[in-house]
Amino acid sequence: MGLTACILEQDPTEDFRNMIHDEVDKWVDQIIDDVFEDGKQPTIMELSQLFSETKQEFFGACFQALIEQKYAGLLDQEYASCPQCGKICKKRRDHSKEMVTMQGPSVLKRPWFYCVSCSYGFSPMDKVLEISRKKNQFDVQRKATRTTAEVPFSSGSELFAELTDHCISDHFMHDTFEQVGDYACLKDVIPGQEEIAARCREVKESSWRPVLVVASDGAHVPTRAKAKRNEKRGKGQWQEAKGFRIYLLGKDRIVHVASWHQIQNEEQFGEDLSLVASRIPQADLRIGLLGDGADWLWKHMVACFPKGRQILDYFHCVEHIHKVAKLQYGEESQKCLEWVESTITRLFYAEVDNVIWGLQRMKPRDSLAKEEIRKLIGYLQNNRERIHYHGDRIGGYPIGSGGIESANKFICHTRMKRSGAWWVKETGNAMLRIRCAIYNGTYEKVFEKYKKNQVPL
Numbered sequence: 001m002g003l004t005a006c007i008l009e010q011d012p013t014e015d016f017r018n019m020i021h022d023e024v025d026k027w028v029d030q031i032i033d034d035v036f037e038d039g040k041q042p043t044i045m046e047l048s049q050l051f052s053e054t055k056q057e058f059f060g061a062c063f064q065a066l067i068e069q070k071y072a073g074l075l076d077q078e079y080a081s082c083p084q085c086g087k088i089c090k091k092r093r094d095h096s097k098e099m100v101t102m103q104g105p106s107v108l109k110r111p112w113f114y115c116v117s118c119s120y121g122f123s124p125m126d127k128v129l130e131i132s133r134k135k136n137q138f139d140v141q142r143k144a145t146r147t148t149a150e151v152p153f154s155s156g157s158e159l160f161a162e163l164t165d166h167c168i169s170d171h172f173m174h175d176t177f178e179q180v181g182d183y184a185c186l187k188d189v190i191p192g193q194e195e196i197a198a199r200c201r202e203v204k205e206s207s208w209r210p211v212l213v214v215a216s217d218g219a220h221v222p223t224r225a226k227a228k229r230n231e232k233r234g235k236g237q238w239q240e241a242k243g244f245r246i247y248l249l250g251k252d253r254i255v256h257v258a259s260w261h262q263i264q265n266e267e268q269f270g271e272d273l274s275l276v277a278s279r280i281p282q283a284d285l286r287i288g289l290l291g292d293g294a295d296w297l298w299k300h301m302v303a304c305f306p307k308g309r310q311i312l313d314y315f316h317c318v319e320h321i322h323k324v325a326k327l328q329y330g331e332e333s334q335k336c337l338e339w340v341e342s343t344i345t346r347l348f349y350a351e352v353d354n355v356i357w358g359l360q361r362m363k364p365r366d367s368l369a370k371e372e373i374r375k376l377i378g379y380l381q382n383n384r385e386r387i388h389y390h391g392d393r394i395g396g397y398p399i400g401s402g403g404i405e406s407a408n409k410f411i412c413h414t415r416m417k418r419s420g421a422w423w424v425k426e427t428g429n430a431m432l433r434i435r436c437a438i439y440n441g442t443y444e445k446v447f448e449k450y451k452k453n454q455v456p457l
Contacts, residue, residue: 012069019065027058052165060104067108071125075110080124082115089113095123101137102164126456133454134176136168141176142447144168148177149434152418181430183450186272189437190258193279199257200281203250211396212257212280214305215290215404216244216273216297219412221263224422236422241432242269242297245407246276248285249396259407259439261432263425270300277304288397290404292316293379312386314399317379318344324376327369328362347380350388356380411435 031054035042042050068075078091095112099105110125125131132138143164148156157170191199203210224236243261247254258276262268287308291297293316301308321343329336346355359377364370380387389399415435416423423431437443 012072016066016069019069020062023058023061023065026061027054030054030058056104056165058104060101060106063101063103064106064108067106067129071128074125074128077111077124080111080113080122082113082118082120083122083127084118084120085115087115087117089115092121097123097126097131098135099131099137100135100140100166102139102143102166122456130451130455132451133456134172136166136172136176138447138451138454140166140168141180144173145177145180145434145447146438146443148173149431149438150415152421153177177434178427178430179454180447180450181427181434183453184430184433184437184446186260186275188446188449189433189440189442190260190276190279191440191442196257196279197281199255200248200284203248203255208396209284209286211249211398212246212282212285212287213249213290213398213403214244214246214287214301214308215401216242216269216301217291217401217404217408218242218294219261219408221412221416221428222422223263223425223428226424226426233422239263239425241412241416241428242266243404243407243411243432244269244273244276244301245404246280247403249398254403256439259411259436261407261411261436262429263432264429266296266300269296270303273300273304282307286395286397288392290398290401292401293383295382309392309395309397310386311388311392311397311399312383313401314389316401317347317383317387320376320379321347324359324369324372327372328365347387348389350390352380352384352387407439411439 031050034040034050035047079088080091081087082089090113091111092114093112094109097108097110099108108125108131110123112121112123114121130138132141134141136144144156144160147160150156151159153170153174156173157168160173161167200210200212218240220238221241222236223239225234227233241261241263242265243259245259246257248257249255257280260272260276262272264272282305287305289298289301289305289308289310290313291301292313298310302310321340325336325340325343329339343355343358346352356377359373359380362373364373392399411432415431416428434443434446437446
């Protein structure tokens, strides 16, 4: 037997281990002078800062070494099938791809092929490793989009650099955010039917069927017309982001199901609510529909949840009572307080007809009081069948719309109503979709859809 036959092929993991050892030595050489310089005594914060400044280059090199060792066969590939026509193509050249991941910068030199028949160039490594066409890879893009959903783009860029030691521009963050937002559609932002059913099972703690609350409302957001850079943007306007929040009431907790908000008309709102309603096991639940006096939201909630118990927001109703009392009896007068308390009590016990009868007999103090009394009578008549708060409380239903109000603040107001902020409708809706996805626990699903559409064939 010849000598060469006795030579065993070296373990690829051992090659990688040796490559990492080399990179460690380089990194140690890089920091050793700063740490062990004569007379220098760096603090914990200074040592941490030194590691932060040097680790990107070190980990990037390790990351590159791992890829080169793990995918050595693909890096040496000479022939590949065209992903469009299947024709066998010969390698044209090795093409360098500069990449930045959360581990640091690296350069990958991979084979590039060109199909003459399809006029299509490709690199098989891009599909295998899911390499983004952008320099900043998908792990950076995912975190960058998540950051811009919470803070403005300019400060988001600064905050991202401060927390991750990655410097990316606010322009990159804005463009990536808009691209991800384009893939955030209702079907993906809302949890799937199986996930919703699982959440419903979480709250089945007694013989009573769980209560599912469907609350709807609108939140006004500042919008403006779209314009090119350095062009006059024109006068802005406030538009209503119509939305709903659906949640389950457990024994001692609330289980969130879904939130959705968009700057849209009521027909689009109804279509969106209908799709979500189709994913909910309505027969297994007691459903409470909560809203204020707006006709459009009741129209669509009842259509999507025909067996739901309609409940007029208690605090919205009380607000109307106080308005009449102040105009009729004077603010903070004893008569005002007495009338408010007695009226609210009657409505709590569903004595709507008695309250309406009393309002009809009331002698208005002036024309303003007369108009508010007229409005209150109409309000109570239109919502007569939705006022039964005592029975709601006994049945375990909520009587206030705090759930949707908090969603308005958390999803819309905290990000979109910052000082000086004006939104193009398309960008504003993308922001609302991504924030809803984060709140619903579906952001990873949305980003995965975006990633699949960005990876080359």
